[in-house]
Amino acid sequence: MTITLKPLSYALGAEVGGVDIAAGVGGNMAAEIRSAFLEHGILLFRDQKVTREQHIAFSALFGELDKHPTLPRDRHPDYPELLMITNEPKANGQPNDAKYTGQTWHSDMSYTSVPAMGSLLRSVKVPSVGGDTMFANMTMAYDALSPGMQRMLEGMHGIHATARKVADPNSDRAAEGRKLNPPIAQPVVRVHPETGRKALYIGEKVTCFADMTEAESRPIIDYLVRHASKPHFTYRHVWRDNDILMWDNRCTMHLALGDYPDGELRHLERTTVLGTPSGYYLT
Numbered sequence: 222m223t224i225t226l227k228p229l230s231y232a233l234g235a236e237v238g239g240v241d242i243a244a245g246v247g248g249n250m251a252a253e254i255r256s257a258f259l260e261h262g263i264l265l266f267r268d269q270k271v272t273r274e275q276h277i278a279f280s281a282l283f284g285e286l287d288k289h290p291t292l293p294r295d296r297h298p299d300y301p302e303l304l305m306i307t308n309e310p311k312a313n314g315q316p317n318d319a320k321y322t323g324q325t326w327h328s329d330m331s332y333t334s335v336p337a338m339g340s341l342l343r344s345v346k347v348p349s350v351g352g353d354t355m356f357a358n359m360t361m362a363y364d365a366l367s368p369g370m371q372r373m374l375e376g377m378h379g380i381h382a383t384a385r386k387v388a389d390p391n392s393d394r395a396a397e398g399r400k401l402n403p404p405i406a407q408p409v410v411r412v413h414p415e416t417g418r419k420a421l422y423i424g425e426k427v428t429c430f431a432d433m434t435e436a437e438s439r440p441i442i443d444y445l446v447r448h449a450s451k452p453h454f455t456y457r458h459v460w461r462d463n464d465i466l467m468w469d470n471r472c473t474m475h476l477a478l479g480d481y482p483d484g485e486l487r488h489l490e491r492t493t494v495l496g497t498p499s500g501y502y503l504t
Protein backbone atom coordinates (compact mmCIF):
# COMPACT_ATOMS: atom_id res chain seq x y z
CA MET A 222 0.00 0.00 0.00
CA THR A 223 1.54 3.31 -1.04
CA ILE A 224 -1.31 5.65 -0.13
CA THR A 225 -2.50 6.54 3.37
CA LEU A 226 -6.13 6.99 4.39
CA LYS A 227 -7.65 9.01 7.22
CA PRO A 228 -11.45 8.99 7.76
CA LEU A 229 -13.18 12.32 7.17
CA SER A 230 -16.31 11.55 9.16
CA TYR A 231 -18.20 8.69 10.79
CA ALA A 232 -20.48 8.26 7.77
CA LEU A 233 -18.18 8.51 4.78
CA GLY A 234 -15.04 9.87 3.20
CA ALA A 235 -11.30 9.54 3.65
CA GLU A 236 -8.42 11.92 3.16
CA VAL A 237 -5.74 10.36 1.00
CA GLY A 238 -2.05 10.96 1.64
CA GLY A 239 1.01 10.02 -0.37
CA VAL A 240 -0.38 11.10 -3.74
CA ASP A 241 1.10 13.87 -5.89
CA ILE A 242 -1.28 14.14 -8.81
CA ALA A 243 0.91 16.60 -10.71
CA ALA A 244 3.78 14.09 -10.64
CA GLY A 245 1.57 11.43 -12.23
CA VAL A 246 -0.22 8.42 -10.78
CA GLY A 247 0.79 4.94 -11.94
CA GLY A 248 -1.37 1.86 -12.40
CA ASN A 249 -0.79 0.33 -8.94
CA MET A 250 -1.55 3.56 -7.14
CA ALA A 251 -4.65 4.13 -9.30
CA ALA A 252 -5.87 0.66 -8.31
CA GLU A 253 -5.34 1.47 -4.62
CA ILE A 254 -7.21 4.74 -5.04
CA ARG A 255 -10.10 2.98 -6.76
CA SER A 256 -10.38 0.43 -4.00
CA ALA A 257 -10.36 3.20 -1.33
CA PHE A 258 -12.99 5.06 -3.37
CA LEU A 259 -15.30 2.04 -3.30
CA GLU A 260 -14.78 1.64 0.43
CA HIS A 261 -15.19 5.28 1.51
CA GLY A 262 -17.46 6.87 -1.15
CA ILE A 263 -15.49 10.14 -1.08
CA LEU A 264 -11.75 10.73 -1.32
CA LEU A 265 -10.04 14.01 -0.52
CA PHE A 266 -6.65 14.95 -1.97
CA ARG A 267 -5.36 18.16 -0.34
CA ASP A 268 -2.74 20.58 -1.69
CA GLN A 269 -2.83 19.39 -5.29
CA LYS A 270 -1.47 22.19 -7.46
CA VAL A 271 -2.42 20.75 -10.84
CA THR A 272 -3.06 22.11 -14.30
CA ARG A 273 -6.35 21.53 -16.12
CA GLU A 274 -4.64 18.87 -18.23
CA GLN A 275 -3.41 17.06 -15.09
CA HIS A 276 -6.87 17.21 -13.50
CA ILE A 277 -8.36 15.67 -16.65
CA ALA A 278 -5.63 13.01 -16.96
CA PHE A 279 -6.01 11.96 -13.32
CA SER A 280 -9.80 11.72 -13.68
CA ALA A 281 -9.50 9.62 -16.83
CA LEU A 282 -7.74 6.92 -14.78
CA PHE A 283 -11.17 6.04 -13.38
CA GLY A 284 -13.20 5.80 -16.60
CA GLU A 285 -14.47 7.62 -19.65
CA LEU A 286 -15.03 11.32 -19.03
CA ASP A 287 -18.24 13.14 -19.88
CA LYS A 288 -17.89 16.09 -22.26
CA HIS A 289 -21.00 17.58 -20.70
CA PRO A 290 -23.36 17.87 -23.69
CA THR A 291 -26.22 18.07 -21.19
CA LEU A 292 -24.75 21.22 -19.58
CA PRO A 293 -23.32 23.20 -22.52
CA ARG A 294 -23.46 26.54 -20.71
CA ASP A 295 -21.20 25.42 -17.89
CA ARG A 296 -18.43 23.52 -19.65
CA HIS A 297 -15.12 25.15 -20.42
CA PRO A 298 -15.00 26.25 -24.09
CA ASP A 299 -11.60 24.63 -24.67
CA TYR A 300 -11.87 21.74 -22.19
CA PRO A 301 -15.35 20.18 -22.52
CA GLU A 302 -14.38 17.63 -19.84
CA LEU A 303 -14.36 20.50 -17.32
CA LEU A 304 -17.51 21.93 -15.81
CA MET A 305 -17.05 25.41 -14.37
CA ILE A 306 -18.62 25.95 -10.97
CA THR A 307 -17.90 29.59 -10.43
CA ASN A 308 -19.44 32.86 -9.38
CA GLU A 309 -17.05 34.85 -11.54
CA PRO A 310 -19.24 37.32 -13.49
CA LYS A 311 -19.73 36.56 -17.19
CA ALA A 312 -17.73 38.46 -19.81
CA ASN A 313 -20.75 40.74 -20.36
CA GLY A 314 -20.79 41.64 -16.65
CA GLN A 315 -23.93 39.61 -15.89
CA PRO A 316 -23.87 37.40 -12.78
CA ASN A 317 -22.76 33.83 -13.46
CA ASP A 318 -25.60 31.34 -13.07
CA ALA A 319 -23.05 28.55 -12.40
CA LYS A 320 -22.87 30.21 -8.97
CA TYR A 321 -26.00 28.23 -8.08
CA THR A 322 -24.81 24.84 -9.31
CA GLY A 323 -25.59 22.04 -6.91
CA GLN A 324 -27.75 23.93 -4.41
CA THR A 325 -30.20 21.03 -4.11
CA TRP A 326 -29.48 17.52 -2.80
CA HIS A 327 -28.58 15.50 -5.89
CA SER A 328 -26.41 12.87 -7.50
CA ASP A 329 -24.64 14.09 -10.62
CA MET A 330 -26.36 13.55 -13.97
CA SER A 331 -29.24 11.58 -12.40
CA TYR A 332 -31.49 13.38 -14.92
CA THR A 333 -29.72 11.69 -17.85
CA SER A 334 -29.74 8.13 -19.17
CA VAL A 335 -26.06 7.72 -18.21
CA PRO A 336 -25.77 9.06 -14.66
CA ALA A 337 -22.30 9.87 -13.41
CA MET A 338 -20.17 7.20 -11.78
CA GLY A 339 -17.77 9.64 -10.17
CA SER A 340 -17.05 13.35 -10.01
CA LEU A 341 -13.69 15.01 -9.27
CA LEU A 342 -14.11 18.59 -8.10
CA ARG A 343 -11.03 20.79 -7.85
CA SER A 344 -11.08 23.97 -5.82
CA VAL A 345 -9.12 26.72 -7.51
CA LYS A 346 -10.23 29.61 -5.28
CA VAL A 347 -12.53 29.38 -2.30
CA PRO A 348 -14.05 32.15 -0.13
CA SER A 349 -12.50 33.19 3.19
CA VAL A 350 -15.29 31.35 4.97
CA GLY A 351 -18.05 28.93 3.93
CA GLY A 352 -18.98 27.72 0.47
CA ASP A 353 -19.03 24.23 1.97
CA THR A 354 -20.46 21.08 0.39
CA MET A 355 -22.52 18.44 2.20
CA PHE A 356 -22.43 14.75 1.30
CA ALA A 357 -24.71 11.90 2.39
CA ASN A 358 -24.01 8.19 2.46
CA MET A 359 -26.97 6.66 0.60
CA THR A 360 -25.99 3.07 1.34
CA MET A 361 -26.10 3.77 5.06
CA ALA A 362 -29.37 5.67 4.64
CA TYR A 363 -30.91 2.73 2.75
CA ASP A 364 -29.69 0.19 5.31
CA ALA A 365 -31.27 2.24 8.13
CA LEU A 366 -34.77 2.13 6.60
CA SER A 367 -37.26 -0.37 8.00
CA PRO A 368 -37.73 -3.62 6.05
CA GLY A 369 -41.28 -2.47 5.23
CA MET A 370 -40.07 0.80 3.69
CA GLN A 371 -37.28 -1.02 1.82
CA ARG A 372 -39.87 -3.44 0.36
CA MET A 373 -42.13 -0.56 -0.66
CA LEU A 374 -39.32 1.30 -2.46
CA GLU A 375 -38.02 -1.77 -4.30
CA GLY A 376 -39.14 -1.48 -7.92
CA MET A 377 -40.26 2.17 -7.59
CA HIS A 378 -38.88 4.81 -9.95
CA GLY A 379 -38.34 8.51 -9.27
CA ILE A 380 -38.77 11.05 -12.07
CA HIS A 381 -35.60 13.17 -12.21
CA ALA A 382 -35.57 16.65 -13.78
CA THR A 383 -32.88 19.33 -14.16
CA ALA A 384 -34.75 21.92 -12.09
CA ARG A 385 -32.80 24.21 -9.77
CA LYS A 386 -33.91 25.95 -6.62
CA VAL A 387 -32.37 29.25 -7.69
CA ALA A 388 -33.30 30.11 -11.28
CA ASP A 389 -30.98 32.20 -13.42
CA PRO A 390 -32.65 35.59 -13.65
CA ASN A 391 -30.79 36.52 -16.84
CA SER A 392 -31.39 33.65 -19.18
CA ASP A 393 -33.60 30.90 -20.49
CA ARG A 394 -31.34 28.32 -18.88
CA ALA A 395 -34.22 26.39 -17.32
CA ALA A 396 -36.06 26.03 -20.65
CA GLU A 397 -32.85 24.92 -22.36
CA GLY A 398 -32.20 22.39 -19.56
CA ARG A 399 -35.69 20.91 -19.94
CA LYS A 400 -35.24 20.60 -23.71
CA LEU A 401 -31.82 18.95 -23.47
CA ASN A 402 -32.78 16.72 -20.55
CA PRO A 403 -36.38 15.51 -20.61
CA PRO A 404 -37.55 13.95 -17.34
CA ILE A 405 -36.27 10.42 -16.80
CA ALA A 406 -37.39 7.66 -14.43
CA GLN A 407 -34.60 6.21 -12.28
CA PRO A 408 -34.83 3.37 -9.77
CA VAL A 409 -35.26 4.63 -6.20
CA VAL A 410 -33.02 1.82 -5.01
CA ARG A 411 -29.93 1.15 -7.09
CA VAL A 412 -27.55 -1.76 -6.75
CA HIS A 413 -23.98 -0.50 -6.87
CA PRO A 414 -22.43 -2.24 -9.89
CA GLU A 415 -19.05 -2.69 -8.16
CA THR A 416 -19.84 -3.34 -4.50
CA GLY A 417 -23.22 -5.02 -5.04
CA ARG A 418 -24.69 -2.95 -2.17
CA LYS A 419 -28.09 -1.28 -2.38
CA ALA A 420 -28.30 2.50 -2.05
CA LEU A 421 -31.11 5.04 -2.11
CA TYR A 422 -31.17 7.01 -5.35
CA ILE A 423 -33.25 10.02 -4.48
CA GLY A 424 -32.78 13.75 -4.12
CA GLU A 425 -34.37 17.13 -4.67
CA LYS A 426 -34.33 16.68 -8.45
CA VAL A 427 -36.99 13.99 -8.06
CA THR A 428 -40.34 15.59 -8.78
CA CYS A 429 -42.63 12.57 -8.52
CA PHE A 430 -42.64 8.76 -8.58
CA ALA A 431 -43.57 6.90 -11.77
CA ASP A 432 -47.23 5.80 -11.78
CA MET A 433 -48.03 8.00 -8.77
CA THR A 434 -49.39 11.53 -8.44
CA GLU A 435 -47.28 14.42 -7.18
CA ALA A 436 -49.49 14.68 -4.09
CA GLU A 437 -48.83 11.03 -3.26
CA SER A 438 -45.13 11.23 -4.07
CA ARG A 439 -44.14 14.49 -2.35
CA PRO A 440 -44.35 13.34 1.29
CA ILE A 441 -42.29 10.23 0.52
CA ILE A 442 -39.66 12.16 -1.46
CA ASP A 443 -39.40 14.74 1.32
CA TYR A 444 -39.16 12.03 3.96
CA LEU A 445 -36.40 10.16 2.11
CA VAL A 446 -34.33 13.30 1.47
CA ARG A 447 -34.72 14.33 5.12
CA HIS A 448 -33.86 10.82 6.30
CA ALA A 449 -30.75 10.49 4.11
CA SER A 450 -29.46 13.95 4.98
CA LYS A 451 -29.53 13.42 8.76
CA PRO A 452 -26.21 14.47 10.28
CA HIS A 453 -25.51 10.83 11.17
CA PHE A 454 -25.19 9.92 7.47
CA THR A 455 -23.31 13.01 6.30
CA TYR A 456 -19.96 14.71 5.87
CA ARG A 457 -19.50 18.48 5.47
CA HIS A 458 -16.56 19.44 3.32
CA VAL A 459 -14.82 22.70 4.18
CA TRP A 460 -12.84 23.61 1.08
CA ARG A 461 -9.29 24.87 0.88
CA ASP A 462 -7.67 26.03 -2.34
CA ASN A 463 -6.17 23.10 -4.32
CA ASP A 464 -8.39 20.34 -2.95
CA ILE A 465 -9.50 17.58 -5.26
CA LEU A 466 -12.58 15.84 -3.92
CA MET A 467 -13.69 12.68 -5.69
CA TRP A 468 -17.09 11.13 -4.93
CA ASP A 469 -19.08 8.09 -5.95
CA ASN A 470 -22.44 9.28 -7.31
CA ARG A 471 -23.85 5.74 -7.15
CA CYS A 472 -23.94 5.69 -3.37
CA THR A 473 -23.79 9.34 -2.25
CA MET A 474 -25.72 12.56 -2.83
CA HIS A 475 -24.46 16.08 -2.22
CA LEU A 476 -25.48 19.70 -1.77
CA ALA A 477 -23.61 22.98 -2.29
CA LEU A 478 -24.60 25.13 0.68
CA GLY A 479 -23.93 28.51 -0.94
CA ASP A 480 -23.02 29.82 2.53
CA TYR A 481 -20.34 32.39 1.76
CA PRO A 482 -20.00 36.17 1.65
CA ASP A 483 -21.20 38.09 -1.40
CA GLY A 484 -18.38 39.53 -3.45
CA GLU A 485 -15.88 36.75 -2.71
CA LEU A 486 -14.70 34.50 -5.51
CA ARG A 487 -15.58 30.80 -5.40
CA HIS A 488 -14.17 28.94 -8.39
CA LEU A 489 -14.16 25.18 -8.74
CA GLU A 490 -13.80 22.91 -11.78
CA ARG A 491 -15.25 19.43 -12.13
CA THR A 492 -14.68 16.39 -14.26
CA THR A 493 -17.38 13.73 -14.49
CA VAL A 494 -16.68 10.02 -14.98
CA LEU A 495 -19.49 8.35 -16.92
CA GLY A 496 -21.39 5.56 -15.24
CA THR A 497 -23.56 2.78 -16.61
CA PRO A 498 -26.86 3.43 -18.44
CA SER A 499 -29.84 3.67 -16.11
CA GLY A 500 -33.51 4.61 -16.20
CA TYR A 501 -36.16 5.04 -18.87
CA TYR A 502 -37.76 8.03 -20.57
CA LEU A 503 -41.47 8.61 -20.14
CA THR A 504 -43.54 8.21 -23.29
Ligand SMILES: O=C(O)CCC(=O)C(=O)O
Binds near residue numbers: 323340354478491
Ligand atom coordinates in the same frame (compact mmCIF):
# COMPACT_ATOMS: atom_id res chain seq x y z
O1 LIG B 1 -20.07 23.61 -5.65
C1 LIG B 1 -20.24 22.67 -4.90
O2 LIG B 1 -20.00 22.75 -3.70
C2 LIG B 1 -20.81 21.39 -5.40
C3 LIG B 1 -21.04 21.40 -6.85
C4 LIG B 1 -21.98 20.33 -7.28
O3 LIG B 1 -23.01 20.13 -6.71
C5 LIG B 1 -21.63 19.49 -8.40
O4 LIG B 1 -20.55 19.62 -8.97
O5 LIG B 1 -22.48 18.64 -8.74
